[in-house]
Amino acid sequence: MHRCLETPEIALQVVQQLANSPEDISVPSLARLARTCRLFSDFALEELWRGDNLKFxxxxxxxxxxxxxxxxxxxxxxxxxxxxxxxxxxxxxxxxxxxxxxxxxxxxxxxxxxxxxxxxxxxxxxxxxxxxxxxxxxxxxxxxxxxxxxxxxxxxxxxxxxxxxxxxxxxxxxxxxxxxxxxxxxxxxxxxxxxxxxxxxxxxxxxxxxxxxxxxxxxxxxxxxxxxxxPVDQQAFCYLSSLPTLESLRIHGTFDICPCHSSQHESFPALNDSSWFNTDLNDIIRFLPTIGASPLSHFYLDPNLSTTTTLVSAVISGLAALPGPVQTLRKLTIVNLVWETAGQWEGDWGVSASALAHLSRFTGLTHVALTAPGGIDLDDDVLAGLLEQLQHLLLNHPKTATRLTIGVLVIAARHTALQRLVLTMDGGTGPLPAVGISSANEVDELDGEATEAQLAALAEAQLLELRWEAVAEIVERSEVEQQ
CATH class of the missing domain: 3.80.10 (Leucine-rich repeat, LRR (right-handed beta-alpha superhelix))
Structure with missing residues (x-):
């Protein structure tokens, strides 16, 4: 064996490189190394027995x-x-x-x-x-x-x-x-x-x-x-709310929220992710004041069948009134998980226009996913407002009768920060609005001394052109289907 390989640090690097290879390569290779000599054996065995998958x-x-x-x-x-x-x-x-x-x-x-x-x-x-x-x-x-x-x-x-x-x-x-x-x-x-x-x-x-x-x-x-x-009792809730290390809280069902908590009470100082499954939104309304100063980044709700449109609105407006989350929230998800997965929607709760309006208060919101059996109250103008800051938007419901027109695709094409859009709509009505997007071919050629702003403008123009081509294909396909 080469003297360089007798250096433990080099032997460790070799083993780690193999461990990061595809499984069909890493597993037999690490097993052979483990049988080669004691220097490689210790490191190789550590890798083979490490990790969640125990792939060996x-x-x-x-x-x-x-x-x-x-x-x-x-x-x-x-x-x-x-x-x-x-x-x-x-x-x-x-x-x-x-x-x-x-x-x-x-x-x-x-x-x-x-x-x-x-x-x-x-x-x-x-x-x-x-x-x-x-x-x-x-x-x-x-x-x-x-x-x-x-x-x-x-x-x-x-x-x-x-x-x-x-x-x-x-x-x-x-x-x-x-x-x-x-x-x-x-x-x-x-x-x-x-x-x-x-x-x-x-x-x-x-x-x-x-x-x-x-x-x-x-x-x-x-x-x-x-x-x-x-269910977790009030003593446990009070203790958890005081933990300076708790970052993620995922609850199936309900908590017995301690009544001593108020919006002035400092609690959940590190909470970043809060997810609730099959939950009563009345419990969530009582929970919101306890996270008023939390650095909440992701809020996930799967309401139970007792949910109403009014409760959904109260949760969104209550969340938008919290000084901490209104600045830190990045992802908001409200889903009808069980019934959507089974393809059987039950209940009639929806998301109102007033609830959607509160989303604009979150200064850093980038991901929104809303699925509601009773529909989502929005039109082209409301959707345009939502898209101002979002990267991902999913609006799903079983009702196909909406006030959205095919023009929302043009609106979406103009928002270059948008990476993913999922909508439930019936194909839309009304004429396609004027695009007003300059073709990339019409942008002046840039010389080698082009500024960053000029390069960014060119990239944006090219992106808009590609998006418009995609919109045009969708519109053409829709018109053919309607005929």
Whole structure:
């Protein structure tokens, strides 16, 4: 081997370059490097076991089991399917000589307790053999999901495995579809004082999750992102609102918002992303005063079926009255998510013209997406006002009767900052307005000393010409269809 490759920094660069290659190249190459020599082996193995996809180790627990001596365990197969593990002799510490290195490499683990008996039996053996507190001491991200699984995924034996996966460096924890048994272990998680920064909890089968979840949330000190599907009580809400680190809040359902909060109360000082799914907009109206000074950049709403046009207007106007978001908001989304995805629109709430008018108050707004079963009240002039500052605009509803004409395409073509436009319209009526766009061929040729302003003008003229050609094609196609 060349002496240059004996330098650890160069060996690390080689490994990282391979890791960034396409998977069909990186995985076999890293695996070969790991078998080449110890200098490359450590770096290559780190890459192979790193990341969310675990692209090399698709079944990490099975691979880890095979690191143990072959006379210690055997895998049971029935009808060609691996279904269990037999321990053949007593375990001794020397059996860990090889596996220990690999157990410490695992940083990401996806575990579905009721998905496969084999993985569960392997974890149970590991929890029995390992002499330290956590099976994977370097684990940083854990996904534990019992969704769509069998009832035994919530048995005492299986749920108890969670405590053996709580590594001291764990910063990301996803608990999906858990029940009362797994939920009861949140007190154990809280007692470990883990540096959890990203948390997601879904406990659809739990009988009374609020108390356990509330106590757990109030034990976290570094939380940056939270997604939760259960109601959260006032104590938890007050605590979360005071966290200086919380940047993302994704709620499925409702919060019990503490009445002590007001527009003068400093809360959610770092909140950047707030998303609400299947939510009652009355709760959102009570929530808005708590984010009055938040640096909110993205606000996402999926209203429930009790929503009305008046409530939608109240939310948009209330948001536009907040001193923080009115300056920082970049993306606003209001969707009818479940019904739109299924192609079955229900409800009659819409977006009024007055609600649309409030959007002009947001000084930095660039992305707007509105989908409403009851339609969106706008015409060409209102749309022209919306396009003044936007890069992306999506207006979708099931009603095809609108006051938009084909002229809105000409209006859109004039806005060079616009990158994406989605409209629901019936083809429009009325004559096509005059374009008034100079062709790029009519722009004077620029010499080598052209100013930046002249070059920008030429680029804008070329862009407008291309856009107008696209508009003309749409109009021509529409006229043919109408005939």
């Amino acid at each position: 180790v698709q079944r990490p627990l099975l691979h880890l089991l095979r690191c143990f001596p072959p006379d210690l365990v055997e895998i049971i197969e029935r009808d060609g399917t691996r279904g269990g593990v037999n321990q053949l002799r007593p375990f001794v510490l020397q059996d860990l000589d090889r596996p220990e290195r690999y157990l410490r490499l695992v940083k990401t683990l996806f575990y579905y307790p009721s998905d496969t008996t084999l993985d569960t039996r392997i974890l149970i053996l590991f929890s029995t053999w390992i002499p330290w507190d956590c099976i994977f001491p370097s684990l940083q991200k854990l996904t534990w999901s019992t969704e769509s699984g069998h009832a035994d995924g919530e048995s005492t034996e299986i749920a108890n495995l969670l405590r053996f996966l709580l590594a001291p460096q764990l910063h990301t924890l996803y608990l999906s579809g858990i029940g009362d048994m797994s939920l009861s272990l949140l007190t154990t998680v809280a007692s470990r004082k883990l540096p959890i920064r990203e948390l997601s909890i879904s406990a659809p089968t739990a009988t009374s999750p609020a108390l356990s979840i509330s106590a757990f949330l109030r034990s976290l000190r570094r939380l940056e992102s939270l997604e939760i599907e259960q």
